[in-house]
Amino acid sequence: MELRLTPYTERTIEALKRSSPAQDEFYQAVAEVLQSLSPLLDSDPRYRKHRIIERIVEPERQVFFRVAWIDDNGDVQVNKGYRVQFSSALGPVKGGLRFHPSVNGGVIKFLGFEQIFKNALTGLPIGGGKGGANFDPKGKSDNEIMRFCQSFMTELYRHVGDAIDVPAGDIGVGTREIGYLFGQYKRLTGRFDGVITGKGWAWGGSLGRREATGYGCVYFAEEMLRARGESLEGKVCTVSGAGNVAIYTVEQLLKIGAKPITVSDSTGTVHHPAGIDLDTLKYVKEVRREGLEAYVRERTDARFIPLSDYPKGGHAVWHIPCDAAFPSATQNELTLVDAKALVANGCTCVAEGANMPSTPEAVAYFIASKIAYGPGKAANAGGVATSQLEMSQNASMQQWTFDEVIAKLRVIMRNIFETVSSTAEEYGQPGNLVFGANIAGFKKVADAMIDQGVV
Ligand code: NDP
DSSP: OOOOOOHHHHHHHHHHHHHSOSOHHHHHHHHHHHTTOHHHHHHOTHHHHTTHHHHHTSOSEEEEEEEEEEOTTSOEEEEEEEEEEEEOSSSSEEEEEEEOTTOOHHHHHHHHHHHHHHHHHTTSSOOEEEEEESOOOTTOOHHHHHHHHHHHHHHHTTTOBTTTEEEEOBTTBOHHHHHHHHHHHHHHHOOOSSSSSSOOGGGTOOTTHHHHHHHHHHHHHHHHHHTTTOOOTTOEEEEOOOSHHHHHHHHHHHHTTOEEOEEEETTEEEEOTTOOOHHHHHIIIIISOOOTHHHHHHOTTSEEEEGGGSOTTSOGGGGSOOSEEEOOSOTTOBOHHHHHHHHHTTOOEEEOOSSSOBOHHHHHHHHHHTOEEEOHHHHTTHHHHHHHHHHHHHHTTOOOOHHHHHHHHHHHHHHHHHHHHHHHHHTTOTTOHHHHHHHHHHHHHHHHHHHTOOO
8 A cells, every 4th residue: 555645635735735734844754644544434424524634633732932132242042932832632832942043933843743643653741842943052152042941931931831741851951941941930930830840860860761752763764673573682772863863762772782973063974983972972062062073072982974974865874884873963964865875784773862853755765665664753752751740740749760760661662563563464564663653643632632523
């Protein structure tokens, strides 16, 4: 059975292009989900009757706002802030905040749309949304970051709440930014509650949240390989990105005896054939917040590949031979050129730590090649799942141990794999986890929407 857009879903996307112009990443994410849904829509007429597709592609609510702040020179700076609350069908809206110059309405909506189905797959009671700003934290002082976060929260606090919408981090938003956002929320409302996740452990955070997305992605890859009678032990792995997801993917790969040999950032790629040195990586990116060239100054047996040496239409990291690949930087960072190079060089497993890192052509190539391919909305769901565990701890005024949290994360990732894999099989596409993830996630949300009436 071939994945396709039917005339009905094509009409939906055309209508979206008219009602929400110039949002290419959003159309890409919607098309990817809709093209998996034909067998479900054909087998159960309720979804068409209740116009679930037309409703689910339109956010329940979106807020765009001005974020004015004062830089260290005393000059006024202005950025644009976003919070898109896509769906509360399964629980309070949940999804991260991204601070990056590339942020716009289309990027936030693609992330929020993906988040609906990802959150449904965790099996936990959370809806989906996303937010952020076109603010670049790079090169800003701590005080500038604080003033920006305070201004951002001065608008956002009206729209969030522990039973309404609970943001978290994403690109450019780590514990430091979460701290400034939470501090301002408390100042404005007088409440110390679970309004945001990714908090520091001493002030309401959860142990294991920092590690959760990267560790969870490796657990998911292990599940995919176990189902094929294989494992990651001793396998050479390539990882892109050098932020939260990438660092803890590398950490978990090292723990289980795999060999991660790359990381990358917006300046280039590090190839370290002896295996990435975790301490050096954390020192360069978490302590010094420097570009990756600094890594090869510390580890001279590694080489740095600058962007100018990347292959045409591709990214250097995917052209280094490996057994398993972990895209963990950003959207559309793995093209068809890259996918072909990976498969030709013997890669048999791709698990996405990032959101929508592979282009649609690359995804189609992985599926046709029948390698173990875990799409982001399933493979990186460990982050949001552990954020929900943080919400649970906050609501019951408890703090669990690291081992308790990680044990729950492991079970959640196994359940997600089993759900997407059995759904793919049930609907006639065994092994196609894109298909399984889209149908399983959509069905859960759609059924809840039908139960809750036309809202
Ligand atoms: P971080 O900001 O911690 O790290 C992002 C990394 O990716 C950095 O190394 C950054 O480089 C690199 N990067 C970002 N944009 C680009 C670009 N356009 N070109 C090249 N490199 C780029 O973010 P996270 O690790 O939290 O997020 C990474 C991905 O994982 C995102 O897609 C995010 O949506 C997804 N994700 C994150 C979760 C989480 O819990 N944090 C949960 C689920 C998904 P540099 O350092 O130079 O800026």
